[in-house]
Amino acid sequence: MTSASKIKHLYWRAGFGLSPKEWATKQNWSLNKAIEQLFTQAQDSKAITTPDFLGSRSNEQLKKLGKGELRKLKKIGQENVRDLNVAWIERMSQSKESPLLERICLFWHGHFACELKNPILAARQMNTLRQHGLGRFRDLLQAMAKDVAMIRYLNNQQNKKRKPNENFAREVMELFSIGRGHYSEKDVKEAARAFTGWSSDLRGDFVFRKQQHDFESKTFMGQKGTFNGDEIIDILLEQEATASFICRKIYSYFVNEKIDENRVRELSRDFYESDYDIGKLLRQIFYSDWFYAPQNVGTKIKSPIDLVAGIMGSLEVKFTTQKSLLFAQRALGQILFKPPNVAGWPGGKSWIDNSTLLLRLNLVAYLYRAAEVAFNDKDLEAKNPGRKMQKLEAQTNFNPLIALFDQQEEAAIFMGLKNYFLQANSKLTQTQVDAFAVKGNKEDYIKSVALQIMSLPEYQMC
Amino acid sequence: MKRRNFLKTSALASSSLLVPRFLQGNNFGKRQASRTGKILVVVQLSGGNDGLNTIVPFEDDRYFQLRPQLSIPKKEVLRVSDDLGFNPALEALRGVFEEGLMTVVNNVGYPNPDRSHFRSMDIWHTASDSQEYLSNGWIGRYLDSACGGCPPYHALEMDSALSLAMKGERHSGFAMNNPGQLKRASKNPFLESIASQSHEEENLAYLYKTMIDTQSSADYLLKKSKTHPSKVNYPQTNFAKDLKQTAELITADCDTKIYYVNLTGFDTHANQKGRQGRLLKQYAEAMKAFVKDLQQNNLLDETLIMTFSEFGRRAAQNASGGTDHGTANNVFFIGGQLQRPGFFNAGPNLGNLDKNDLRYEVDFRSIYATILDDWLEADASKILGRSFEGLKIV
Numbered sequence: 001m002t003s004a005s006k007i008k009h010l011y012w013r014a015g016f017g018l019s020p021k022e023w024a025t026k027q028n029w030s031l032n033k034a035i036e037q038l039f040t041q042a043q044d045s046k047a048i049t050t051p052d053f054l055g056s057r058s059n060e061q062l063k064k065l066g067k068g069e070l071r072k073l074k075k076i077g078q079e080n081v082r083d084l085n086v087a088w089i090e091r092m093s094q095s096k097e098s099p100l101l102e103r104i105c106l107f108w109h110g111h112f113a114c115e116l117k118n119p120i121l122a123a124r125q126m127n128t129l130r131q132h133g134l135g136r137f138r139d140l141l142q143a144m145a146k147d148v149a150m151i152r153y154l155n156n157q158q159n160k161k162r163k164p165n166e167n168f169a170r171e172v173m174e175l176f177s178i179g180r181g182h183y184s185e186k187d188v189k190e191a192a193r194a195f196t197g198w199s200s201d202l203r204g205d206f207v208f209r210k211q212q213h214d215f216e217s218k219t220f221m222g223q224k225g226t227f228n229g230d231e232i233i234d235i236l237l238e239q240e241a242t243a244s245f246i247c248r249k250i251y252s253y254f255v256n257e258k259i260d261e262n263r264v265r266e267l268s269r270d271f272y273e274s275d276y277d278i279g280k281l282l283r284q285i286f287y288s289d290w291f292y293a294p295q296n297v298g299t300k301i302k303s304p305i306d307l308v309a310g311i312m313g314s315l316e317v318k319f320t321t322q323k324s325l326l327f328a329q330r331a332l333g334q335i336l337f338k339p340p341n342v343a344g345w346p347g348g349k350s351w352i353d354n355s356t357l358l359l360r361l362n363l364v365a366y367l368y369r370a371a372e373v374a375f376n377d378k379d380l381e382a383k384n385p386g387r388k389m390q391k392l393e394a395q396t397n398f399n400p401l402i403a404l405f406d407q408q409e410e411a412a413i414f415m416g417l418k419n420y421f422l423q424a425n426s427k428l429t430q431t432q433v434d435a436f437a438v439k440g441n442k443e444d445y446i447k448s449v450a451l452q453i454m455s456l457p458e459y460q461m462c
Numbered sequence: 463m464k465r466r467n468f469l470k471t472s473a474l475a476s477s478s479l480l481v482p483r484f485l486q487g488n489n490f491g492k493r494q495a496s497r498t499g500k501i502l503v504v505v506q507l508s509g510g511n512d513g514l515n516t517i518v519p520f521e522d523d524r525y526f527q528l529r530p531q532l533s534i535p536k537k538e539v540l541r542v543s544d545d546l547g548f549n550p551a552l553e554a555l556r557g558v559f560e561e562g563l564m565t566v567v568n569n570v571g572y573p574n575p576d577r578s579h580f581r582s583m584d585i586w587h588t589a590s591d592s593q594e595y596l597s598n599g600w601i602g603r604y605l606d607s608a609c610g611g612c613p614p615y616h617a618l619e620m621d622s623a624l625s626l627a628m629k630g631e632r633h634s635g636f637a638m639n640n641p642g643q644l645k646r647a648s649k650n651p652f653l654e655s656i657a658s659q660s661h662e663e664e665n666l667a668y669l670y671k672t673m674i675d676t677q678s679s680a681d682y683l684l685k686k687s688k689t690h691p692s693k694v695n696y697p698q699t700n701f702a703k704d705l706k707q708t709a710e711l712i713t714a715d716c717d718t719k720i721y722y723v724n725l726t727g728f729d730t731h732a733n734q735k736g737r738q739g740r741l742l743k744q745y746a747e748a749m750k751a752f753v754k755d756l757q758q759n760n761l762l763d764e765t766l767i768m769t770f771s772e773f774g775r776r777a778a779q780n781a782s783g784g785t786d787h788g789t790a791n792n793v794f795f796i797g798g799q800l801q802r803p804g805f806f807n808a809g810p811n812l813g814n815l816d817k818n819d820l821r822y823e824v825d826f827r828s829i830y831a832t833i834l835d836d837w838l839e840a841d842a843s844k845i846l847g848r849s850f851e852g853l854k855i856v
Contacts, residue, residue: 346597353624354676355637436652457669
């Protein structure tokens with residue numbers, strides 16, 4: 001594999017692909033330089049701004065809000081969440097920003113899957129993921145256990161000494177740290193007691209409610225003590241099974257769904273010994289030879305977000321309405337801030353059925369033509385019955401792509417576009433493309449060939 | 463179950479089974495297709511249909527106390543039994559019920575009910591426990607177990623997106639709004655020209671297979687949809703259109719065993735009466751036409767229609783003339799071969815609520831077990847992950 005190909009692979013897995021301009025520069029870089037830049041950018045990246053959605057209203061004032069005011073606030077909140085969604089996918093699509101940070105955030109967003117409806121809580125959770133996403137898993141998990149959106153999503157508000165609610169404690173183990181089969185029902189009950197009183201106020205700040213916390217002794221995973229939530233997490237991280245659970249998930253997401261057990265065992269051991277250093281784990285993967293082995297390149301089905309962010313980056317897509325971008329996410333089956341449940345998006349082949357595949361294959365053409373697409377959404381229509389055509393209102397800009405190739409002959413253009421767009425092995429020949437390409441001038445040729453290549457099933461892979 | 467109810471239903475059953483009404487009056491031409499094998503039609507009412515105002519316990523004072531404004535007045539209820547009646551908007555279904563072509567199962571739900579639409583719908587779709595997260599659906603798993611060589615449209619959803627219920631591990635159902643639209647969207651000369659290339663890598667091969675299946679299914683479904691145009695007048699609603707399309711495919715002997723149809727809009731937090739009435743009317747009138755269509759083609763005996771919603775609503779009305787998300791609900795079976803037409807069990811006990819919610823009595827997975835074991839001749843315990851006792855109603 002050439003160094004350029006490796007960089008392209010790196011950028012698809014550690015980011016969301018490369019824009020034509022970035023590709024022009026980075027294909028000549030050393031792999032080393034590209035990896036290091038990803039980490040440097042991540043470090044330099046700023047926190048996202050928390051929307052000032054509640055203004056200066058105090059908890060007391062919020063408590064007294066009338067129904068009408070609440071409804072108004074809720075509406076503004078929804079708009080703010082939409083803004084955050086759009087801003088995030090735009091950041092992902094900009095390969096010159098901080099692709100690795102956005103990628104790891106998307107990974108953790110699927111891991112700590114949580115529906116986010118309140119913009120303040122959404123922004124805070126995003127910032128937690130940004131702050132710790134490449135840091136120590138211990139810090140991340142402990143911060144997420146105090147994350148107010150998560151606390152509310154998993155009913156920890158209702159987890160009180162007299163009447164523990166086990167939801168949060170169960171998911172901390174089953175989905176967030178150690179996985180099924182490594183704890184007992186008794187452990188769930190005892191852990192729930194340790195998280196009692198971890199709550200929030202109306203402004204969305206974490207609150208420790210002392211009188212609701214169970215300060216008594218607990219027995220958790222064979223250890224006895226007056227544990228609080230942080231200490232429960234510490235005990236979970238003492239178990240090597242936790243390192244292994246997280247590594248499997250990382251490997252399956254970044255490398256290959258088909259797990260290479262030996263490799264994951266090695267990674268888990270190092271991850272455990274590094275005291276759960278996520279950045280170090282990713283570096284180890286990106287610097288390995290096997291990450292670039294043929295079975296790991298172009299064999300992953302892009303998630304809808306991967307696909308959309310990638311197209312946005314390649315064609316400088318501007319969605320002229322937020323609705324269009326959200327519609328695309330919904331119709332393809334992945335809406336940011338709205339995972340299907342606490343287990344996150346299952347990924348892989350589950351993204352694909354006949355209707356999502358058809359939309360995927362047609363997506364670039366639809367965006368290019370700003371086409372109307374027939375799609376009815378059962379969830380939305382539950383509130384507002386009636387089927388509507390949805391319009392994908394967007395502008396595309398092929399100029400950066402054209403600039404990359406317009407000095408070349410058709411054969412080179414075809415090869416160049418194929419190489420730029422496709423990660424999977426493709427048997428596509430120039431003759432096949434030329435049968436449908438627009439000839440005459442180079443711009444049209446580049447455009448039409450690009451549109452064809454982006455309609456291939458191979459383009460769904462990264 | 464109340465004995466009175468049982469007597470009522472068996473009486474109803476025997477009289478109607480002796481003289482099916484459709485044989486008395488209009489005797490239309492014989493079916494033209496030679497279908498063998500049973501068909502399942504699943505109808506999903508999204509948003510949480512208010513079961514208590516659908517099947518009304520009009521002899522229960524507590525019902526009127528819980529819903530001072532929202533209750534259906536006694537005199538308006540369609541009295542199909544001594545104590546349970548239909549919402550007047552279901553008028554069109556009265557005949558179907560009285561002919562013994564319908565079974566109503568009351569109080570269907572599951573332990574630890576979830577009040578989120580999405581979550582509860584997922585639970586219904588995946589047949590999971592309340593605390594369990596599965597990424598494939600009960601029909602999808604049926605396809606996994608039954609479909610070595612099934613066509614992609616073995617389970618067909620009349621919708622632009624495929625429901626989780628229809629997604630399996632290895633096999634999934636097929637979604638289409640209508641065959642014409644599907645054909646237009648899948649028509650792509652370039653992709654057709656390269657479709658036959660073989661691909662070894664598993665995921666890519668899967669994409670190619672799905673693409674090719676979609677192209678060939680579009681042709682097949684378009685052709686089948688034109689083979690046997692319906693002679694029945696359906697109402698002009700999207701739901702009726704979907705049912706009509708279903709009937710046309712069934713009568714054309716389309717190689718589809720399971721159809722999935724959606725009617726949505728039932729999330730009636732405010733001004734419920736008008737809205738639910740309109741939706742139930744749409745449901746009943748379309749269903750009446752559908753039943754008639756299948757009867758005329760002698761196919762109702764081979765068809766089972768099951769209607770469900772992700773949850774029922776609170777027993778009491780709220781302050782906005784509506785109801786909030788609740789728990790147990792009724793499920794309808796319609797078909798020509800029902801073993802226990804009428805009411806399967808008594809209505810909800812409004813004197814024994816669980817924090818203002820109806821208590822479930824029948825686990826929805828028993829409904830699935832009934833369908834899988836007794837209708838689709840599959841292994842329900844394998845598909846549902848454990849054994850649920852069927853209701854012996856089909």
